[in-house]
Amino acid sequence: MxxxxxxxxxxxxxxxxxxxxxxxxxxxxxxxxxxxxxxxxxxxxxxxxxxxxxxxxxxxxHERIPERVVHARGYGVHGHFELTRAIPELSCADIFQREGERTPTFTRFSTVAGSKGSPDLARDVRGFAT
Missing domain, CATH: 4.10.91.20 (Cytochrome C Oxidase; Chain J)
Structure with missing residues (x-):
């Protein structure tokens, strides 16, 4: 050409x-x-x-990436797990070996429902992760 x-x-x-x-x-x-x-x-x-x-x-x-909808909405809490009875026969994890031991935790509760702009007040929990 x-x-x-x-x-x-x-x-x-x-x-x-x-x-x-x-x-x-x-x-x-x-x-x-x-x-x-x-x-x-x-x-x-x-x-x-x-x-x-x-x-x-x-x-x-410049494509707009949509929000992740699987766990788009939810809330989290800090707390502790206190073992009331040792269960070495069920688990070898250290936190299940000594009665009365307190382990700090963080748990995320997911409502799954709700998109960008929806209210955060819904407490219809669909899943959680610790």
Whole structure:
């Protein structure tokens, strides 16, 4: 392809074959091929002049990431666990070996329901983690 063809918009990804179903950029420029980018030679670097590729990268980089909905809402509490009866026959964990020992804990209760902007007052607990 000659330089004059390229300057006139004759680059391969600017040419279209079906005028009825033409994909366009946000500025309305026709795009025939959005799967390949312009390069300097067969194995050269990608050119910054490829506005179609730059627009795709812009959209990818500026995508809004939605909030995590699995445990989006909930509350946590600090407290302690006090062993009332030793249970060495059930567990070898150190906290279950000595009666009367107090272990500090933090527990998160999850309501699961609720999205961004919903009230935090719901106490319909669906899960917890200690």
């Amino acid at each position: 000659s330089d004059s063809e390229f300057r006139k918009g004759g680059a391969p990804h600017h040419r279209t074959t079906d005028p009825e179903r033409t994909m366009t950029t946000q500025q309305g420029a026709p795009v025939a091929d959005d799967q390949n980018s312009l390069k300097a030679g067969a194995r050269g670097p990608t050119l910054l002049e490829d506005h179609v590729m730059r627009e795709k990268i812009f959209h990818f980089d």
